[in-house]
Amino acid sequence: MSAQSSGGSAPPSGGASTGSPDGGASLAANIAAEVTAFAHEVGSSDPVTVVGARTHWDVGGTPLAGTREVRAPAGVWEHEPSEMTVRCGAGTTVAELSAHLARTGQIVPLDPADDAATVGGVLACGFSGHRRLRYGHVRDLVLQTRHVDASGKVVTAGGPTVKNVSGYDLARLLVGSLGTLGLLAEVILRTLPVPAATQWLAGVGDPFAAFGLLYRPSSILWDGMRTWILLEGDPTDVAAEAAKLESAGFGPCDGPPTIPEPGRESRTSSGLRELAGTPGGWIAEVGIGLVHRDEPVQAAPVSSTNAALMAQLKQRLDPQNRLNPGRRTW
Amino acid sequence: MAPEDDSAADAALLADLRGVLGDRARDNDFERGLYSRDGSIEGSSPAIVCLPTSAGEVAQIVRICRQHRRPFLARGSGTGLAGGAVPVGRPVVVATSKMDSIVEIDTANRIAWVEPGVLNLDLSRALAPQGFHFAPDPSSQQVCSIGGNIANNSGGPHCLAYGVTTAHIAALEVVLPSGETTVFGGLDAEPPGFDLRGLFVGSEGTMGIATKAAVRLTPNAPAVRTLLLDFDDVSEGSAAVSAIIAAGLVPSALEMMDRRAIEIVEAFAHAGYPTGAAAVLLVELDGLPGGVDAGVGIVREVAQRHHVGHVRVAADDAERALLWKGRKNAFGAVARIKPDYYLHDTVVPRSRLTEVLSKVYRIADAYGLIAVNVFHAGDGNLHPILAFDRREPGVDERVKAAGRDIVAASVEAGGVLSGEHGIGLEKRDYMGMLFSAHDMYTQDVVRETFDPDGLANPLKIIPTGSRCSDSFHQHVPEGAWV
Numbered sequence: 132m133s134a135q136s137s138g139g140s141a142p143p144s145g146g147a148s149t150g151s152p153d154g155g156a157s158l159a160a161n162i163a164a165e166v167t168a169f170a171h172e173v174g175s176s177d178p179v180t181v182v183g184a185r186t187h188w189d190v191g192g193t194p195l196a197g198t199r200e201v202r203a204p205a206g207v208w209e210h211e212p213s214e215m216t217v218r219c220g221a222g223t224t225v226a227e228l229s230a231h232l233a234r235t236g237q238i239v240p241l242d243p244a245d246d247a248a249t250v251g252g253v254l255a256c257g258f259s260g261h262r263r264l265r266y267g268h269v270r271d272l273v274l275q276t277r278h279v280d281a282s283g284k285v286v287t288a289g290g291p292t293v294k295n296v297s298g299y300d301l302a303r304l305l306v307g308s309l310g311t312l313g314l315l316a317e318v319i320l321r322t323l324p325v326p327a328a329t330q331w332l333a334g335v336g337d338p339f340a341a342f343g344l345l346y347r348p349s350s351i352l353w354d355g356m357r358t359w360i361l362l363e364g365d366p367t368d369v370a371a372e373a374a375k376l377e378s379a380g381f382g383p384c385d386g387p388p389t390i391p392e393p394g395r396e397s398r399t400s401s402g403l404r405e406l407a408g409t410p411g412g413w414i415a416e417v418g419i420g421l422v423h424r425d426e427p428v429q430a431a432p433v434s435s436t437n438a439a440l441m442a443q444l445k446q447r448l449d450p451q452n453r454l455n456p457g458r459r460t461w
Numbered sequence: 462m463a464p465e466d467d468s469a470a471d472a473a474l475l476a477d478l479r480g481v482l483g484d485r486a487r488d489n490d491f492e493r494g495l496y497s498r499d500g501s502i503e504g505s506s507p508a509i510v511c512l513p514t515s516a517g518e519v520a521q522i523v524r525i526c527r528q529h530r531r532p533f534l535a536r537g538s539g540t541g542l543a544g545g546a547v548p549v550g551r552p553v554v555v556a557t558s559k560m561d562s563i564v565e566i567d568t569a570n571r572i573a574w575v576e577p578g579v580l581n582l583d584l585s586r587a588l589a590p591q592g593f594h595f596a597p598d599p600s601s602q603q604v605c606s607i608g609g610n611i612a613n614n615s616g617g618p619h620c621l622a623y624g625v626t627t628a629h630i631a632a633l634e635v636v637l638p639s640g641e642t643t644v645f646g647g648l649d650a651e652p653p654g655f656d657l658r659g660l661f662v663g664s665e666g667t668m669g670i671a672t673k674a675a676v677r678l679t680p681n682a683p684a685v686r687t688l689l690l691d692f693d694d695v696s697e698g699s700a701a702v703s704a705i706i707a708a709g710l711v712p713s714a715l716e717m718m719d720r721r722a723i724e725i726v727e728a729f730a731h732a733g734y735p736t737g738a739a740a741v742l743l744v745e746l747d748g749l750p751g752g753v754d755a756g757v758g759i760v761r762e763v764a765q766r767h768h769v770g771h772v773r774v775a776a777d778d779a780e781r782a783l784l785w786k787g788r789k790n791a792f793g794a795v796a797r798i799k800p801d802y803y804l805h806d807t808v809v810p811r812s813r814l815t816e817v818l819s820k821v822y823r824i825a826d827a828y829g830l831i832a833v834n835v836f837h838a839g840d841g842n843l844h845p846i847l848a849f850d851r852r853e854p855g856v857d858e859r860v861k862a863a864g865r866d867i868v869a870a871s872v873e874a875g876g877v878l879s880g881e882h883g884i885g886l887e888k889r890d891y892m893g894m895l896f897s898a899h900d901m902y903t904q905d906v907v908r909e910t911f912d913p914d915g916l917a918n919p920l921k922i923i924p925t926g927s928r929c930s931d932s933f934h935q936h937v938p939e940g941a942w943v
Contacts (some may be wrong), residue, residue, distance in 0.1 A: 202483060214810050236709060257651070271628045286903045287896065290877035292808040294625065294840040295615045296663050297878040297888075297895055298922065299872040303627070303659030307939040312655070324709035346683055346749055367751030397651040401569040416713035418571075421650035436643040441655050443910045448903075461654035 135291075145438065158208070165204040166277055166285055166316045167355065172201050173314055175283035178453045181314045183252030186222065186245045189393070190256050191309045195457040203251050203316055207231040215293060215322045216274060221251025221315035229413040237322040244390060244418040251315040257307025258395070264418045265349040265363065270306040272321050278305060278313035281449040293317050304444075312448045324361035330373055333359045334381035338417040341379060345372055352387055353416035355406055359387050390414050394424030397431060408461060433461045471508050471551075474529045478511055478553070481521045485512040485559075487618035496554045499539045499546040500601075502803055502857070503886055505539035507548035514559045514644060514653050516634060516932045521810070523670065524640035524747055526916060527745050534918035535670040537577060537609030540601040542804050543885030545613060545665040549920045555670060557608045563587050564673065571678040572631055577608025584676070593678035599881070600789045611671050614663030616881030618714035619745075621839040623679060623882060627662040634673035635661060638912035648675055660907070665883050666918040668911040682713070682747035686757050687781045691770040695719060698740035699814040701767040702838045705744070706811060708759050715743040715839025716788055718836035720836040721798070721816075722846075729794040730787035739769060741789055742838065791835040792846060798831055800850035803860050807871035808884040811841045820870040821845045828863040842880035843871065869894060892924055 146265060173179055180194040181201050204220035207228055210233040219228055226246040232238055239255045252275075259269045266272070275289040280429020288301035305313055326349075338351050338358040350361035360376060362369045373383070391414060398420040406422065415422045422428075433441070441461060445452075471488065478486035487493075487510045498504040508531070513519045526533040532552035539546055542756075547552055561578035568591050575584060581602040585594040598617035599605050609615070611633065616625045623629075632646040646658030662666050678703040683872055694696040698717060705715065718726065718734075718741050727734040734741060742764075746756040761772055775781040795802045809817045818834060825832035825847060845867055849856050864887075868878060872894045879888060905923045 167635055185934050211812070212808070213703045213812060215706060222910060224494075249604060255869070256655075256905035262626050267624065267628055267657045270656065271624055280903065287900050288904075289873060290808070292841055292877050292880070293812060294616060294620065294837075294880040295806050295877040296616075296625070296881055298884060298901075299907055300614070300627070300659055300663050301907065305654050308655055324711065334903065346680060364749060365755050366900055367755075369753065371749070393901030394812065397647075397649040397653070397719065399570050399648045399650075401567075402649070416650070419650045420570075420648075431649070433652075436637070436641050437645070437654060439658060440637075440643075440657060440910065444655060444907065446908055447906050 148373065153329040155376045162186060162208050162218075162317065165275045169201070169204050170279045170283055170285050170314045171284050173279040175259075175281070176453070178456045179314070180455045181210070181251065181310050183222065183249035184245070186243065187252065187256050187258070187393070191458040191460055193457055194455055198456060201314070203249070203314065205249075206414045208317075209233070210256050210322075211226055212237060212322075216291065217322050218291075218317065218319045218321055220248060221232045221249065221254070223250050224248065224298050225250060226366060227255065232322060233325070236325045238325055239272055239320045239322055241269055241272070244392065247451070250318060250320075252307050254315060254318065255308065255310045261390065261416065262349045262361065263416065264351065264447040265347055270303050272317060273306060274301050274321055276302040276305055277317040281454055285316065286313060289319075293321060298401065302346040304418070307460060309460050310446060311458055312454065314454065328364060328369040330362045331363070331375060331384050332376050332381040332384050333357060333384040336376070336380040339380070341376060342418050344375055344379065348372070350387070351389075353403070353415045353417050354388065354411060354413065359384065365385065373435060388414060391423045391425040394422075394428035396424060396428040398422060411447065414439050430461065465653055470529065473507055473524070474531055474553070476510060477525045477529070478522060481518060481525070482511055482513065485514070486510075487512075496536065497548065499536075499544060500542045501544040501547065501885065501887055503544040503547045505548055506551070507554040508551045510556060512556050512559050516636065519555060519670055519672050520636045520640055520642050520895055522553065522555055522639065523636050527640055527914070530914070530916070532878045532916045532919045533578070535612070535666045535940045537606030537612070538580070538601075538604050540605045541609060541613060541885065542806065542882045543613075543879065543887040544555040544917070545883050545885035547886055549886070557606065560672065566591065568593070568678070568686070572648055572675045573582065573678060574675050574753045575607050576673055577606060577611070579607045581605050581607060581610060586648070588678055588679070592681050594681055596620070596629050596679040600610040600792065602644055604688070607674060607676065608671055611662055611674060612665050613883040614879070616837070616842070618837055618913070620836065620881070621715055622711050622713040623638050623749075629677045630658065630662055630674055631649055631663055631677055632675040633658055633671050635671050637667045637669040638914065638917040642672070646675070663883065664908070665885060665921050666907055669917060669922055684750040685745065685747045686753050686782065687775040687784055688744045688757065688760055689734070689773040689775075689784055690744065690760075691735040692740045692742075692768065693738065693770060694768070695740045695818060696815040698742055698769045699838070701742060701764055701819070701864065702814065703767070703811045704763045704767065705760055706839065708763055710746070710756050710759055712744050712754055712760075712839060713754070714743065716743040717834070717838035718740070718788070718791065719744070719834040720914065721792055721831070721833045722763055724831065725794045725797050726787040726791050726835075728797060729790060730783065732783045732787040733773075734787055735771065743784060772780065788835065795833055795848050798833070799850050801849050801851045803847045803849070803864060804846070804866055805845045805864055807868055807876055808840065808842045808880040809871050809876035810876045811838070813874040813876070814838060814841060816875050816930055817843065817876070821867055824863050824870065828859040830859060830863055834869040837880070840880070841876070844900045846875055885923060889920075889922055889924050893921075
């Protein structure tokens with residue numbers, strides 16, 4: 132794996148966005164037409180990969196030479212603030228989605244380091260952002276997916292409402308699958324209100340003690356020496372929690388440190404303690420267990436039983452190995 | 462496959478199971494009867510009931526079932542409402558009730574390892590001294606098991622803010638239909654490979670049997686406020702629900718009850734619910750005190766805009782508990798009207814609540830049934846209760862027909878088949894309302910990867926006819942609704 136961004140193509144904002152809802156049937160028809168057009172483009176025979184913003188192009192390997200590149204539809208298609216849901220093309224950039232939601236005071240905390248990243252790219256990688264401690268894994272923000280499978284057909288999984296247990300949870304299977312089981316065309320995501328107040332603090336205090344002191348902090352980052360903490364919520368609560376931290380040696384700061392890329396080392400939360408005193412070049416997410424490093428990290432092995440199941444799933448869903456050949460998630 | 466009522470095959474199977482379990486493998490009529498039903502209105506008898514005490518025994522049961530080519534299904538407390546635990550195909554029932562220990566509470570990683578038979582509320586009680594709880598809280602939480610919660614991806618009132626079961630499971634030890642034991646997910650931040658954990662949660666026992674789970678611990682909120690709002694008009698109540706959410710609040714729970722529900726709940730719980738109101742909202746806010754107080758102010762203001770009658774804020778924990786007692790026991794209290802009830806579960810966009818509720822009343826009227834509504838309004842999760850008396854001739858058919866119409870009305874309004882109860886037997890033939898044939902085919906391909914022989918809780922979730930090979934047609938018992 133090389134550096135985070137292998138540069139290159141502009142984000143796919145040119146994907147004929149339908150823009151804001153212009154009501155009813157024509158919108159639904161436009162969305163369906165975009166998804167169908169994408170399915171035709173994916174086709175059913177040759178090796179194909181979907182390009183987002185290339186911010187994490189090398190994750191899990193690069194596509195084999197000769198693999199055809201396609202782009203998922205882009206555009207924020209439906210946003211109903213009182214339903215707290217948003218529907219967009221998978222090729223929509225996080226920047227565009229965030230700007231759209233900001234108008235009504237909402238967010239989807241995907242939080243990629245570079246918001247030129249596409250929604251589909253973030254979900255295909257399955258990489259949660261630095262606020263996972265409060266908002267959970269990105270997969271838990273996904274309500275419905277529509278993807279194109281290896282036969283070029285559109286498959287819908289999940290449902291459009293904020294709560295749903297109708298059928299197998301294929302949407303969770305797709306998140307983090309690097310486009311090897313299907314290519315995301317469209318997603319419906321859960322939105323959240325913008326927090327009323329936000330405060331970063333930093334200091335040399337013990338991050339584990341700080342975690343125990345606080346009620347649902349949004350982020351605790353640690354480089355082995357220094358700790359950065361994000362508080363979000365009601366202004367009086369943020370002030371009161373900040374006061375607790377100030378008496379533990381923390382003070383306000385402008386924001387988080389630069390999070391190293393591309394290495395993501397997966398540990399348990401308590402397993403981070405072993406890192407104390409180890410040389411720099413890393414930032415850990417306390418309470419989560421993720422260590423970001425500036426060097427690539429070898430993924431942990433999966434058990435032979437799980438590897439066989441995963442290989443079977445891949446084989447059944449993509450018998451010709453035409454979806455993102457060259458990439459694998461384990 | 463063993464044909465129906467093949468007593469020689471049953472006897473051979475029982476002998477092998479007794480070799481592992483002794484008298485914890487049972488085939489007496491009384492126990493087969495006990496395990497023939499769940500919380501749904503369906504029923505069908507198992508061949509044998511097993512009560513394992515360890516994951517090793519579960520694996521041996523599964524291997525023996527494979528040798529005998531006999532279906533098996535796991536069962537927790539049997540409170541499921543969609544027929545997921547109804548034994549179909551004369552199977553072996555694997556009851557997890559004796560696997561009920563909390564193996565480890567690991568507060569450093571905010572995880573507890575538990576066996577599947579641990580009851581939901583027992584887990585939260587055990588975590589309370591350390592200041593944590595398990596967030597999913599189905600109304601049946603006093604009796605439902607964690608294994609059942611995993612199988613159904615269960616919800617509960619507080620899932621509005623905290624998410625359903627899948628968000629609270631870090632790892633699962635699973636006995637696969639092959640008889641192998643494995644672990645899906647992990648306690649680390651990003652376990653490698655596909656999210657088999659996420660796929661397994663909600664798969665209703667069709668991908669294997671969970672024998673241990675690492676559940677996430679949620680810190681108890683420092684401040685909690687519970688409000689009861691009453692309205693003269695159901696549509697004002699529904700509109701207040703949308704307006705509270707639109708104001709940027711995410712209450713930890715936002716429940717609604719209609720006039721009939723208020724009456725029966727009050728007669729049972731004596732919680733001071735305002736009988737005579739058309740609807741009440743039970744709103745709970747939790748978190749740090751500043752946000753909770755600000756939230757109470759917003760709820761009051763929104764409610765007043767929607768012509769609320771009274772705003773009652775519970776003064777203390779005892780009053781809070783009393784208000785929740787009414788809500789959580791509402792279903793049982795329906796017995797005051799009719800001896801039987803059928804509890805539905807669909808989700809609609811919040812903005813369509815009023816419209817779909819009025820359809821529910823019309824549907825119930827048309828079939829001569831009584832509808833009572835107590836539900837998770839905050840996430841649009843309707844729970845119409847159809848109260849009836851089983852002794853009335855032909856009533857089962859009317860109840861099922863009304864149920865189907867309610868599901869159809871919900872899907873038409875942009876909703877889904879189930880919010881938290883699952884598909885089971887009850888809704889498998891409705892899957893086509895939401896999914897295309899190719900969607901269901903794809904789901905079945907994924908299921909088949911785990912269980913190519915179709916032995917794990919067969920005939921659930923996916924309608925027959927989704928694949929060319931429906932090997933279990935011949936095992937549908939007479940009278941089972943499949």
